[in-house]
Amino acid sequence: MIKKSESEDKEYMQRSRSEYSLINILTGFGGYFVNTIMGYICRIVFVRCLSAEYLGVNGLFTNILTMLSLAELGIGGAIGFALYKPLAEDDKEKIASLMHLYGKAYKIIGFVVALVGLLMMPFLNVIITKQPSIKENLYVIYLVYLFNTASTYFFSYRSALLTAAQRNYIVLGINYAVTIMQSIIQIPFLLITHNYMAYLMIQTVGVFVNNIVVSWWAKKDYPYIVKRNVKPLNKAEKKILFINVKALTINKIGTILVNNTDNIVLTYFSGLVSVGVVSNYVILMNTLTSLTSQLFNSLTASVGNLNAIESDEKKYSFFKTLNLSNFWVFGWGAIGIAFVTSDIVELCFGREYVLGISIPLILAINFYIVGMQNAVYAYKNTMGLFRYGQYLLLFTAAINLILDIILGRRMGILGIYLATAIARITTNTWYEPYAVFRYGLKVNPLHYFRKYIKYIAVLLVTGGICYFLCSLCQFHIAINVIIKIIICSVVPNFIFFICYHNSEEGQYLIGAAKRLVMKLINKVQR
Numbered sequence: 078m079i080k081k082s083e084s085e086d087k088e089y090m091q092r093s094r095s096e097y098s099l100i101n102i103l104t105g106f107g108g109y110f111v112n113t114i115m116g117y118i119c120r121i122v123f124v125r126c127l128s129a130e131y132l133g134v135n136g137l138f139t140n141i142l143t144m145l146s147l148a149e150l151g152i153g154g155a156i157g158f159a160l161y162k163p164l165a166e167d168d169k170e171k172i173a174s175l176m177h178l179y180g181k182a183y184k185i186i187g188f189v190v191a192l193v194g195l196l197m198m199p200f201l202n203v204i205i206t207k208q209p210s211i212k213e214n215l216y217v218i219y220l221v222y223l224f225n226t227a228s229t230y231f232f233s234y235r236s237a238l239l240t241a242a243q244r245n246y247i248v249l250g251i252n253y254a255v256t257i258m259q260s261i262i263q264i265p266f267l268l269i270t271h272n273y274m275a276y277l278m279i280q281t282v283g284v285f286v287n288n289i290v291v292s293w294w295a296k297k298d299y300p301y302i303v304k305r306n307v308k309p310l311n312k313a314e315k316k317i318l319f320i321n322v323k324a325l326t327i328n329k330i331g332t333i334l335v336n337n338t339d340n341i342v343l344t345y346f347s348g349l350v351s352v353g354v355v356s357n358y359v360i361l362m363n364t365l366t367s368l369t370s371q372l373f374n375s376l377t378a379s380v381g382n383l384n385a386i387e388s389d390e391k392k393y394s395f396f397k398t399l400n401l402s403n404f405w406v407f408g409w410g411a412i413g414i415a416f417v418t419s420d421i422v423e424l425c426f427g428r429e430y431v432l433g434i435s436i437p438l439i440l441a442i443n444f445y446i447v448g449m450q451n452a453v454y455a456y457k458n459t460m461g462l463f464r465y466g467q468y469l470l471l472f473t474a475a476i477n478l479i480l481d482i483i484l485g486r487r488m489g490i491l492g493i494y495l496a497t498a499i500a501r502i503t504t505n506t507w508y509e510p511y512a513v514f515r516y517g518l519k520v521n522p523l524h525y526f527r528k529y530i531k532y533i534a535v536l537l538v539t540g541g542i543c544y545f546l547c548s549l550c551q552f553h554i555a556i557n558v559i560i561k562i563i564i565c566s567v568v569p570n571f572i573f574f575i576c577y578h579n580s581e582e583g584q585y586l587i588g589a590a591k592r593l594v595m596k597l598i599n600k601v602q603r
Contacts, residue, residue: 187230232288235295407448
């Protein structure tokens with residue numbers, strides 16, 4: 078057999094990363110589009126068949142149980158990072174050792190989540206000060222949510238292997254197939270029975286089926302991960318893993334406290350109805366967040382592969398491209414959230430669910446702040462820079478909680494989301510990129526911050542133009558939605574293209590887009 082040269086190997090790896098990225102992106106966008114349409118139809122039926130308090134219950138319990146995932150302790154991120162190199166080298170023994178440790182840890186975590194969740198039940202009445210007028214027992218509903226959360230830990234760890242191997246399209250494909258079928262079943266059940274528990278039980282079955290199928294697929298493609306007598310990691314490897322887990326644990330505690338306390342505080346101050354009303358805006362924002370995440374999550378494993386084998390110059394070059402992509406996608410999305418969401422809420426759920434312009438505006442700011450960190454986090458996680466800034470998010474969480482109480486009491490919904498924006502801007506928004514540039518890319522962080530300020534200036538000008546044009550729309554609500562979507566899509570993309578098409582990053586993006594389209598056409602023709 079003729080041995081490949083080093084240049085041929087590199088060419089193969091680059092082609093492999095591109096193809097995996099393309100498949101992951103197409104699966105993510107295609108499946109997400111269909112899943113989102115079905116999800117919105119299901120939610121519209123939900124709102125028509127059940128009261129706003131049910132939306133509040135859903136939002137509150139989701140936040141509470143997401144906080145219980147603190148028990149995961151950052152193990153998933155640390156193992157995912159540890160898998161990149163052995164996967165690139167096809168080191169089956171090391172992969173099996175890591176997955177064996179991962180599996181044992183997650184089974185323990187599943188039991189811990191279930192136990193802590195049960196211990197929290199007596200405190201639900203403390204959080205829910207105004208009892209909702211729903212016929213189902215709140216504790217029974219909570220137990221169903223708890224089962225869905227805890228049971229996932231016994232299966233989901235195997236999906237991390239598929240994701241790290243740049244095959245997230247399998248995980249996404251299974252997830253979308255199950256959730257679409259779940260929505261198809263839930264819609265007629267809601268229309269016929271108006272029964273919330275039936276809706277929940279169908280969701281539980283969907284969660285269970287998804288976990289089983291993903292786990293089976295990982296075992297089928299990587300059978301060596303379930304063999305007995307797996308060689309354990311040595312002391313040095315365990316020590317490195319423990320350091321990363323510790324850093325990720327602290328990071329995760331801060332992240333969850335920042336992202337998942339808003340509904341709890343809002344419920345305490347304003348009740349479940351307020352949570353239900355604002356949740357229609359939040360779900361629109363989360364839809365865009367999830368959609369854009371399909372793009373960047375699909376690239377994470379490829380970034381990990383690149384950071385494992387490529388030069389520092391190539392790492393920095395691709396970071397700039399990824400960062401421009403971040404701005405383009407999240408800038409465009411933020412403008413849509415600010416100026417279109419109220420019209421979509423009115424069209425889908427009714428005028429009584431519409432809130433003032435300040436709410437979609439602050440949600441758009443939070444969306445942009447978080448989204449602009451995607452490139453930074455992709456590099457931080459795949460470069461193993463977990464320990465830098467590990468305590469910072471605890472300060473973010475503390476600032477957020479203090480301001481939640483102060484501003485939430487005075488300003489209600491607006492104050493709570495404004496508190497989150499302030500907490501992020503004053504802490505991790507500036508430090509995370511500083512750490513990646515200083516300790517990972519070995520480049521002066523000022524390059525990043527100058528670019529960030531320029532992006533904000535372009536976004537403000539673009540947003541001002543879109544706001545003016547959208548304010549001229551005084552038609553039927555359905556027509557307003559269509560026209561505003563067109564305005565908030567055409568104007569940002571046109572301005573962004575004019576500003577950046579001649580830059581190094583812009584040229585790379587245009588070239589990459591052309592190559593991906595050609596590959597797609599070739600695959601279709603075959």
